[in-house]
Amino acid sequence: MPFARLTIADPTVSPSVQQELVRSVGKLLVDVLHKEAEVVVTHVNLTSPQQWYVGGELVTGATGAHLEVSITAGTNSAEEKSAFVAQAYAALADALGVLADTVYVAIIELDGDAYGYNGVTQAQRRRDNPAEKD
Template structure:
């Protein structure tokens, strides 16, 4: 159930680029972080290369692309290795989609407490507990 925000800048201006980014991010998030795509929300925003500065120069001046991705997941649901693999895969895939990336391209896996994060009016902690109660074995009546 992650909420993911992707802000990017690229000289590539294909009408399908935002959908391609959302699809790639959803796929990587499902495959590497094991998050269900049915409850994953992704916001994709474009920024003009002349308005994005890295290393003191605009991306337009450097003829480079860049991105900032922020994904919110419940604390403790992913290992360090999974997060590292996710960040590496994101950088590679975004480079394929956007073109040559500036090294100052970022991704952040933001782990939030389950009792302070949720969707549909329920916290993740409540969903976890409800799931455990649904599968708990019933005691025989005495």
């Protein structure tokens, strides 16, 4: 049940490119991290490039981006997470072109007792249905 937040330092990114990125990130969440597509939520935040700095310097001639994904702790291996980070970065570069020198992809692992959706924690969801995927 991941939540993805994609921040892009370019308010002119077209809706079609935004949709491409949402689909790419969602597909990686399903294919690489084995999440259920129907509960993937993605928020795209377009911001001004005048607010994007790397190493204390304003980024020019490139697009700043940051992707963070919240998942339940302990549901993926180190290899799966590493593959997701690499493939998500590649998807950002494919869609956005030249990226800033430093672009982070962060997987935030949250305790299942403190994370859930529709009023049910992930830990409770597992207790109710141990076969359910995250």
